[in-house]
Amino acid sequence: MCTSLTYRDASGKVYFGRTLELTMDLPYQVVYFPAGVAYSSHIEGHPALEYTGSHGVLAVTMPGRLPSAEAPLGFADFKVLEGMNDKGLTFSLLSYPAAGGQHQAVAATQAVLSASDLGTWALGQFATVGEVRDAMAAQPVLLEALALLGGVESPFHYVVHDAGGASLVIEFNNGAMSVHDNPVGVMTNGPEFPWHLRNLDNYTFLSNVDASSAVFGSYKAVQPDSGIATAGLPSSNTSVGRFVRAAYYAQFTENAKTADMAVLTLAHVMNNFDRPRGATIDYPGKEGGHLEVAGLSHPSDEAYATEYTCWTNLSDLDRKRFYLRTYKSLNYASFNLDDLAGGTGVCVLPVSHLDGLSGDATETLKQAAAS
16 A cells, blocks of 8 residues: 655645555665666567656666576666656656556557656656646557566556646556546545545545534533544545545645755654554455555465555655655655766665665765666
């Protein structure tokens, strides 16, 4: 499961937060792709799509294939799960098992973009949500069978935000792509995004104002504590419940007066979606819904599967700062894209190296320049 949302400070500047939950840790890598990097996206049966990044990109990634002695991993093998570019555009991949299905018809002579490369394609080339939307109208995108997930076709949907506050959701429903403006700036997992918006119609009663007293007959009932305003929020960790809770916190959380306080406030908001191991479990063979990512099996040496927050990300879209906290940390490591812009090489750092780390880790990443 994953939860993402946008937050604004008192001056209207935009911040973005997301969590990523799975039943196991995977080989995540923090990668900085400088401006000028040449990318190539290939779908079998079509010419490769070549594009060059005009923006620096910082991202949490996963390798798209298993390495071998003959073919070690290169930067082109790292696929973006979460990232931000030097213009404050963000890209997020969230689990969505209903994505796969029959492909749209695209001429074999036409270069197509693999959905696995949407992150570098969007972040490397564009500065705003509007630019991404316009470019997608002319660029065919197809799902790709992922070897690391047992051949399942990219079971994800994708969210793009920009520093002006615009938000876009890119979905594949049984293979058919749709692009939606996102007026609430919130996303979780299934069902499809329009369903989540319609479901918000059931929560028009929500408010952050505590109604702490009421009269029943001649009896005046009085709350012994504050916080009754959140009683109507869904309590489960399902994607439906989390979408409503995320919309609530994005709407009602106090707008901080400074950028530093805004980042701290967003961190408090995202704590509401931080999930410890064992909070909910599924036993193998019990028809549980623990496999949010189709094709990903739970660790064989564990008696049950439990989803937990592998990492949490915060992004300051105005100051171009990227914050990351692993499950083994209480604090965030931070990266400054403006400071990274001076380098010329791709930098790769395992996310596990951030365990227990806090504060500015920009220099740590710079020192991890790929050979």
